[in-house]
Amino acid sequence: MGDGKQFRRGRDASAALGLVPRQFSTGGKQVLLGITKCGDQYIRSMLIHGARAVFFRASEKTDSLSVWVNRIREKRGFNRAVVALANKLLRIAWVIIARNEMYLPATKQNQ
Structure with a gap:
């Protein structure tokens, strides 16, 4: 990922590593498939x-x-929830690296 400046947002970093769903869209209908295999x-x-x-x-x-x-595990199942968490962790890492911010976990007072 380097310094993360080459990505405009965290989703772009996730897409570069293949942690977002592959899309097959035609005729206004969107179909999301499994994760892509691009990236490292x-x-x-x-x-x-x-x-x-x-x-x-x-x-x-x-x-x-x-x-x-x-909650995601109950709705989507184990493997999809694991990939969703990996995606979220990568996005958190991107913010820390690219914006030079500290990670502050959300608490009930922060929400």
């Missing part, structure tokens, strides 16, 4: 493994990210 396979797999590690501890915690993870 090693970094993508490390993000997925890191997301799995967070995932296994999320059921024990009550912070906002863990609550979000558990």
Whole structure:
């Protein structure tokens, strides 16, 4: 990712690593498929493994990210939730790198 300046937003960084759905759109109908395989396979797999590690501890915690993870798992299933978390972690990393900001997890007072 370098310094992250080559991406305009976090979604662009996710797309470059292949963590967003592949789109097949025609006639005004949008079809979202699985994640793409573009980008660095090693970094993508490390993000997925890191997301799995967070995932296994999320059921024990009550912070906002863990609550979000558990809700996505119930709605979409394990693997899709893991990829969604990896995507979210990459976007957080992009903000930290590109904007030089500190990560402040959301708390009930911040929301």
